[in-house]
Amino acid sequence: MTINEKQDELVDEFEFLIDWIDKYEYIITSAKELPIIDEKYKQDQYLIKGCQSRVWLYPETRDGKIFFTADSDAIISKGLVNLVVQVLSGYTPAEIVGADVYFIDRIGLKEHLSPTRSNGLLSMLKQIKLYAHAYNSLKA
Amino acid sequence: MEAITDRVETAFIYKGEPIRNQFPALHQSVYGKPLVYFDNAATTQKPNAVIEAITAYYSTINSNIHRGVHYLSQQATDAYEVTRNSVASFINAPHSHEVIFTKGTTDGINLIADTFGYTYLNPGDSVLISAMEHHSNIVPWQIICGKRGATLKVIPMDESGELLLDEFERLLDDRVKIVAVTMVSNSLGTVNPVSEIIKIAHENNIPVLVDAAQAVQHTKVDVQAMDCDFLVFSGHKMYGPTGIGILYGKEEWLNKLPPYQGGGDMIKSVTFEGTEYNDLPFKFEAGTPNIEAAITLNSAIDFINEIGLENIERYETELYQYALNQLLQVEGVRIIGTAAHRSGAISMVVQGAHPYDIGVLLDKMGVAVRTGHHCTQPVMDFFEIPGTLRISFAVYNTKQEIDVFITSLKRALTILI
Numbered sequence: 113m114t115i116n117e118k119q120d121e122l123v124d125e126f127e128f129l130i131d132w133i134d135k136y137e138y139i140i141t142s143a144k145e146l147p148i149i150d151e152k153y154k155q156d157q158y159l160i161k162g163c164q165s166r167v168w169l170y171p172e173t174r175d176g177k178i179f180f181t182a183d184s185d186a187i188i189s190k191g192l193v194n195l196v197v198q199v200l201s202g203y204t205p206a207e208i209v210g211a212d213v214y215f216i217d218r219i220g221l222k223e224h225l226s227p228t229r230s231n232g233l234l235s236m237l238k239q240i241k242l243y244a245h246a247y248n249s250l251k252a
Numbered sequence: 253m254e255a256i257t258d259r260v261e262t263a264f265i266y267k268g269e270p271i272r273n274q275f276p277a278l279h280q281s282v283y284g285k286p287l288v289y290f291d292n293a294a295t296t297q298k299p300n301a302v303i304e305a306i307t308a309y310y311s312t313i314n315s316n317i318h319r320g321v322h323y324l325s326q327q328a329t330d331a332y333e334v335t336r337n338s339v340a341s342f343i344n345a346p347h348s349h350e351v352i353f354t355k356g357t358t359d360g361i362n363l364i365a366d367t368f369g370y371t372y373l374n375p376g377d378s379v380l381i382s383a384m385e386h387h388s389n390i391v392p393w394q395i396i397c398g399k400r401g402a403t404l405k406v407i408p409m410d411e412s413g414e415l416l417l418d419e420f421e422r423l424l425d426d427r428v429k430i431v432a433v434t435m436v437s438n439s440l441g442t443v444n445p446v447s448e449i450i451k452i453a454h455e456n457n458i459p460v461l462v463d464a465a466q467a468v469q470h471t472k473v474d475v476q477a478m479d480c481d482f483l484v485f486s487g488h489k490m491y492g493p494t495g496i497g498i499l500y501g502k503e504e505w506l507n508k509l510p511p512y513q514g515g516g517d518m519i520k521s522v523t524f525e526g527t528e529y530n531d532l533p534f535k536f537e538a539g540t541p542n543i544e545a546a547i548t549l550n551s552a553i554d555f556i557n558e559i560g561l562e563n564i565e566r567y568e569t570e571l572y573q574y575a576l577n578q579l580l581q582v583e584g585v586r587i588i589g590t591a592a593h594r595s596g597a598i599s600m601v602v603q604g605a606h607p608y609d610i611g612v613l614l615d616k617m618g619v620a621v622r623t624g625h626h627c628t629q630p631v632m633d634f635f636e637i638p639g640t641l642r643i644s645f646a647v648y649n650t651k652q653e654i655d656v657f658i659t660s661l662k663r664a665l666t667i668l669i
């Protein structure tokens with residue numbers, strides 16, 4: 113599946129979740145699927161600082177693709193992080209760099225991307241892109 | 253005895269109407285749910301009287317103050333000075349020229365930290381604050397202490413969130429030049445014994461600044477009875493507009509301090525060789541102030557005065573108690589801040605649920621709360637928690653809203669835990 117196919121699949125699933133609370137229940141449930149970062153990487157170096165909840169993100173490459181593991185102390189952040197990781201993990205640096213991450217907006221969670229929101233989602237997306245850029249230039 | 257909170261819609265009448273009806277912002281839906289606004293410690297909603305006064309100001313007397321010979325300027329200047337007089341009587345200041353308009357609490361503290369610091373702080377001196385101060389009563393002192401080679405010292409608190417007064421007395425050596433404490437904690441709700449603190453400090457000839465940002469809207473503040481040297485608060489937390497605050501200072505102190513900012517209005521005469529500063533209060537009001545906010549703050553004070561701070565305090569105490577009792581019945585809730593005397597805000601954490609998660613879900617149920625450290629990070633560190641969920645009350649809140657909050661909280665917790 114391409115990044116966009118994954119995004120579209122998520123958008124479809126959220127279509128059925130009309131009530132806000134249902135959307136969040138979905139996000140919270142999905143937090144369980146997040147590939148959890150190894151304890152030894154839960155250090156400042158991999159910490160993405162949101163003001164209220166903390167997110168750790170660790171990138172690894174296998175066969176030229178980047179895979180992410182992560183964690184958060186708040187479950188909603190963890191669920192949101194999981195959605196992003198599910199969408200972007202397992203692709204080449206070039207694919208990640210070029211990805212247009214539109215699903216967050218389309219499923220009605222755009223507010224979480226505002227820089228004034230302190231859950232770290234925006235910083236996390238930036239960080240993922242930075243990692244991908246770094247791997248990309250390493251290869252080049 | 254019937255509780256006043258039970259007759260809530262009619263408990264207080266202002267200008268012939270139940271007060272809740274006079275706050276348009278309270279009558280809206282968010283995410284399809286009726287709004288329950290419990291973030292009043294951050295800022296209160298505004299009554300029609302204030303909203304209308306803002307429009308009226310711009311529709312009629314808008315002009316610059318203290319400058320024009322023309323009619324509008326005189327009207328605006330008069331209205332501006334009317335608020336100063338109202339504020340003076342609101343806090344029982346002996347003179348209206350002891351009332352300085354600022355941008356807010358933060359601005360007032362910065363003004364005193366800076367001017368007092370430059371005049372009285374020398375290397376080896378110290379400033380004494382408390383363990384529960386808002387960042388705005390920490391950072392300005394840190395900055396000036398850094399510049400003057402002085403030290404910032406902290407009055408500790410106990411597990412309930414009460415200041416340790418014996419420790420306070422122990423810390424009051426002759427290098428302490430000023431004490432700055434909050435009257436009511438915005439994160440713990442603790443009401444501090446400021447009168448006692450001031451008395452003790454004065455016995456040692458040390459002046460005291462009181463942060464009344466969380467006090468003036470809930471209880472009668474009398475600067476003469478308290479005998480504070482400086483007092484600061486914000487208009488926006490007392491039903492008034494944003495961008496205006498008050499610094500009260502005793503005349504003798506304000507006269508001893510240098511100006512904070514230079515500019516128009518704060519001068520008597522200017523030449524390139526030097527400037528003769530204006531008298532109080534203008535010496536501290538450089539430049540065109542927030543005229544609109546200063547003038548319309550008067551409508552907020554009228555609103556409070558009309559209901560009466562004693563009534564407000566009695567009503568809000570009932571609400572506070574009711575909320576505490578209801579919260580005790582929610583499993584897993586731990587109240588942060590259990591001082592004997594509390595007001596305004598209730599902070600809590602719940603075992604197994606991050607405050608941020610609860611806050612996001614409550615928001616989607618229409619309940620506005622605040623989560624995080626509430627600009628009091630040292631308090632969170634003290635309790636070793638990442639933050640709290642805080643509800644805070646205003647005079648327009650009702651028991652029914654507390655019930656909605658409790659039901660929503662329970663629902664959020666079943667989703668999260």
Ligand SMILES: Cc1ncc(COP(=O)(O)O)c(C=O)c1O
Binds near residue numbers: 358386463
């Ligand atoms: C106790 C206390 N002090 C100071 C402030 C700062 O007030 P302002 O942001 O209006 O300057 C606040 C408000 O958050 C407060 O609660």
